[in-house]
Amino acid sequence: MRKFFLMSICLIALACEKDKYNVNTYFDKAQQDSLLTNIITYVYVKAPQSSNQTRFLPQYRKFYVAALPKFSIENYYVAPDSTHYFFVVRPVGNLPYKRGVIGRYKMGKNLMPTDFEEVVNTPHLEEKLVKERGKFLFTELIKNGNLDKYLPMKHYVEWPDANLVYSKQLNEWVAPTPKSIQ
Template sequence: MKHLFAFTFILLFFTQCGSKKEPLQYFSESERDSLLTDMITYVYVPAPYSNNQTKFEAKYRPFYIKSLPSFYLQNYFEADNGYAYFFMIRPVGSSPVYRRGVLGKMKLDPNTHKITEFEEIVNTPHMKEEEVKEKGQFLFNKLIERGNVDEYLGMNQYIQWPDSTLKYDKPTHTWVSVGNFTIK
């Protein structure tokens, strides 16, 4: 009986520790949807008639709200260093089969939950959703343990970008080639 109690206590402890990676542990459903819409604005294509500079204007927000059902905030973790790390699953073009994982970090205004700093750290290759979840979860766990996934950058079955041809440009929030040609 004593062993059963100890096992139950340990199981509950680790379940609670792991739950801090779930977005709903940090936000209500409406707060999460609002934050995810803001994140989509950073990682998705510019809304029609906008560009990478103007897509953050309020008049384009309905486009990103409409895109919300195609995106998932799979994991979220607020670290002691002030960053919130995330793992998001997003669509790939018009493919109903393939998805892409985006792992990154951001800072939020503590009062409004608006993004004040945003960076995509890695993008996974196009994969079926279950594979994106599995590989993205592995990378996310390493990201929150170490603050980076540098040692996995050569694993092209897990990470498509950054690579030898593309890197993330924080000022423009786009992936750029070595020749500074924007790819988004």
Template sequence: MKKSIFSLVIVALAFTACTTKDKYDVARYYDLHQQDSVLTSIVTYIFSAPPYTKMQDRFDPKHREFYSLASSRFSIFKYYISEEGTHFFYVVRPGPTDLQKRGVGGYFKMDKNFGMKGFHEVFVTPILPEAEVKGRCTFLFEEMVNHSIDKYLNMEMYVQWPNKASYYDTITYEWKPVQEMFN
């Protein structure tokens, strides 16, 4: 009897351990439909504008379909919502070939209507093989969540932007050359 109870406890623990989700898994927060919606919103900020559209006009609701279609080439690899309500993300985005990707890390707040506000791209990795973007570069996400990313932003093997020549403009939501900061 004791052996069978012990066996049940072991099986239950093993099952629980196998179903415990990664604390940075977006599925902890959203179902698949909601994940698609959040990803599409992130892609609107981090991707280029639709053809014949100015970057400042990319947020117009008529362009949502363009970003929804484009988002199929992106994935939310890591996601975390802090106790303060800050949403941190690490998205894998397309590179020039199917085998090459980039990682993009950043954060935002979400209003009661699920609109993003205070969006900020913190870093973009160089173009790398997908395994490296999902492997060695993901520590940057944890450092960002823990507010200790700054010391890594100068490491060119992990971070392409920001760099000495660029900064993230939180008004236009774009990476810009440093000289534009002074114009």
């Protein structure tokens, strides 16, 4: 009986331990919505009549808030050096597929990411596959600091590739040039 009691206590303690890769560990629901809207502003199409320079202006926020139900934060982690890692699932046009975005940033004021970087985007896949492969890439990014060895795996990583690299200066995927590969 005593062994059973001790095992029960251990199982309860493990069940109560917060998942370090769950966004709920770091933010309440309202904060998550605000943060995800800010991430969407970086990773989604630009609001009509906006540009890279203006997309964060208040008049465009409604566009990104309206997209919120199409996105989800699947995994999240704040590293000891205060780097925030994310894995977001996003829509792909009007297709029934989804895409995973795995990246990192530093946290600025009002839950606004700074020094934002999309590290990889998955190919268009069924949502279940996006979540499985994205979680794997997310944990590997945290563990290794990069995903270089997975870039040739085109069934896991669509970008970056020979045609597109992420420009942290422009916050978008661009054709590789000596200036864009920084």
